[in-house]
Amino acid sequence: MGAIRDEWRLITSYGDHHRRLLGRLGLVLVLTVIIDVIGAVAMFMLERHSAGSQVRTIGQALFFSSVQLLTVSSQIPNPVTPAGRVVDLLLEIWAVVVVAGSAGAIASFFQSNDR
Numbered sequence: 001m002g003a004i005r006d007e008w009r010l011i012t013s014y015g016d017h018h019r020r021l022l023g024r025l026g027l028v029l030v031l032t033v034i035i036d037v038i039g040a041v042a043m044f045m046l047e048r049h050s051a052g053s054q055v056r057t058i059g060q061a062l063f064f065s066s067v068q069l070l071t072v073s074s075q076i077p078n079p080v081t082p083a084g085r086v087v088d089l090l091l092e093i094w095a096v097v098v099v100a101g102s103a104g105a106i107a108s109f110f111q112s113n114d115r
Contacts, residue, residue: 007110010110018109021105021106021109028098028102032069032098035091035094036065036066037062039091040058040061041061043055043084044058044060044061046081046083046087047079047081047084048061050080050081053079053080053084054077055079064076068091068092069091069094069095070095
C-alpha cells in the first residue's frame with residue numbers, strides 16, 4: 001500500500017520532473033499536429049484527381065491523415081497513387097514512433113531516480 005501512496009504523491013505533486021515530461025509530451029503533440037496537416041495537404045494534392053480515390057476535399061484528406069495517425073490500421077480505403085501510399089506509410093511510421101516514444105517518456109518518469 002505504501003508503494004501506491006508514493007506513486008500517487010508523485011503524480012499529484014508538480015516539479016521539474018513533471019515539467020520535463022509535459023514538455024516532451026507537448027512537443028510531440030505539436031509536432032504530430034504539424035505532421036497531420038502536412039500529411040493532409042500532401043494527400044489532398046496527390047489523391048484528389050485520381051480515379052478510385054476517396055480523398056476529394058481537404059476535409060476528407062485531413063480526416064484520412066488524422067485517422068491514420070490515431071489508428072494505424074483502419075477501414076478507410078488505401079491511397080491509390082504510389083506517392084499517396086508513401087505518405088500513408090510515413091504517417092503510420094510517425095504514429096508508431098510517437099506511441100513508443102511517449103510510452104518511454106512516461107515509463108522514464110515513473111522509473112527515474114531524481115523524483
